[in-house]
Amino acid sequence: MTAESSPRVALYVTCLVDLMRPDIGFAAIKLLEFGGCEVIVPPEQTCCGQPAFNAGDRRTAHRLAERVLAQLEGYDYVVVPSGSCAGMIKVHYADLFSDDPGLKQRLTDISSRIYELTDFLHSVLKLENLPGRSAGCITYHDSCSGLRELGVCDQPRALLQKMPGLEIREMKDARACCGFGGTFALKYANVSSAIVDEKVGNIQATGSQAVVLGDLGCMLNIEGRLRRLGDHKTQVLHVAQVLAGDL
């Protein structure tokens, strides 16, 4: 692909990737560049506002959403390595902007070009091979927002299947929530823990060496519970890491 025809892609890094797992951001850049994109990380990113939105603080959520919208305008595509944040921007900003026709129109203008990472790699770039080599046996956890708000389900699996040497063993109830739910995991930690125990059990039952997923919240929740239960073996990886060759 020539430089002229390279799509200009804004990478919305997300606050949890920024703070907790910077490698995922670089893995995403590697994948996008491999797919022929010019990757730009718009400066001054903080958070999409989801914590405020889900806590009922609409005003703060609205102010953050306005900022994020302005940061993400002017690119061919916006790509987010998280179904939850992509869903927030693509789906819930429309609700936040419902009383402001100007903002709503600006969102509509870019909305169809906002993608969750694996959806973009599979559906837009149509990647047939991948830059990294990952081998082994994995199981895939479908994160709630990506799955139910954006229909991300087959795309990550299709990409993972293109990696020779990688076997996907489906777990029981892969689509079930891991119990994270943002601040739910703090406020109702006992319920959250009981829910993640189901998930952890289903992951372990597959005998996979890693559980692969597409959202940081689930990642920290599942990994934290696995380690607390004494499982130091099962790796917890973001799909971008695996596709970029980290397994």
Added chain:
Amino acid sequence: MQVQSMHFQARVGEKLADARLQKNLKRLSEKFVTARTQAMTEIDFEATRDAAVERRNRAIDNLDIWLELFEKKATEQGAKVLFAENAAQASDLVVQIAKKHKVKTVTKSKSMVSEEMALNEALRQAGVEPVETDLGEYILQINDNEAPSHIIAPVIHKDKEEISDLFARVHEKPRLTDIPQLTREAREELRPKFLKAEMGVTGGNFVIAETGSVAIVTNEGNEGMCTILPRVHVVVTGIEKVLPTLEDFATMARLLTRSATGQSVSNYISLLTGTKAKGEPDGPTYLYFVLVDGGRTGLLGSEFQEMLRCIRCGACMNHCPVYQKIGGHAYGWVYPGPMGSVLTPSYAGLENALDLPQAATLCGECHVVCPVKIPLPDLLRKLRERQFDRHLRPLRERWALWAWGFAALRPNLYRLITGVANRFLRLRGGRSGRIASLPFAGGWTHYRDMMAPSGKTFTDRYAVWQAKKAFVRSDTRVGPR
């Protein structure tokens, strides 16, 4: 029913620690979830539910018109239609009807609205014996009037062993363990009540405006005994349950049983119209409809109006990761699960149910399975907005949100704070990268390790990375000399 939702947190702890309950709740996903998935392959779910949404919306948008038509048609068929503004008034009406007809025993088929009304208690106080005849509800009634924990399977929290013990104790008969035998014993207990009851009370899945009928969907056949044998039949249901036409009901029926129990059709679907006419062999001499508002009109025209589409199938709770772990009693009122977390604050007061809108992961599965597409996660979020606006959240939470928002709106400050937090967490994680306890995050670290950041923040690393890249680029641009 008195609201107990304020005790949510304490009850949740008990429910999670109850190993027997945890085992019993597993049956939900094993039974209902699997059966529903299978049953939905028989129809075009999306198209059918689109039709159902349209039909329910048509009913709700013009609720007054359809209710008036229903009243007219039902009255023409010999019924009397009464409207109650609240649950207590509805209870009074039923008690008055019982008194008027000198009723001593009332047989009841399953009705969640009668739970809203605390009808059994009101009847007892008036000297009338209410007898629950749905097997699940009967079990609860003989167990000291225990509350149902599920709207379709009220006794899902109990296993066969508990019921065997209960029957042996209350019926004073040898302990049985075989389900058909236990059911037979319940029938034997109920038969004399059926024969002597002067009045039957049933719920109504829907009332049909064009015919003045009530539609009742059941599996056990007890409803027939409650509506055909006694002289008086009282239907209690919510005002939102009206459907304009029988054709509307046909669409609902396709979704209701499949969503609820995974059955293509339930064992019994009754459409009852009017009192016993001259020459007819059966039917009640007196037929009453008590249609309850109980907070429903408060939702009309509000951002919660979509909730009125609910057809009480229970699919949302069957598929809810939280309900699956805590069961129905923790929710503290008539309706548990996601639909209950919207209805309880709406009907019984937000200030009485502060936990319910919060106690959800917003995973969205309830919306996905809802046969009338109620956006339950969105409605829960809107309730959270009301809590936030009315200062019904703890000060500490409000303050934390404010501080976080303040920083998130100021990228330089945010970068400074996340840089410090990142370093702190990495230090705390040490070589293992795992943090066993953290200030302000006890809820998290009590059950889980907090995983430390895998390196400096992306923002910091990206700045370095870009500088390097720019250097390399400028280098190559010079080209070979």
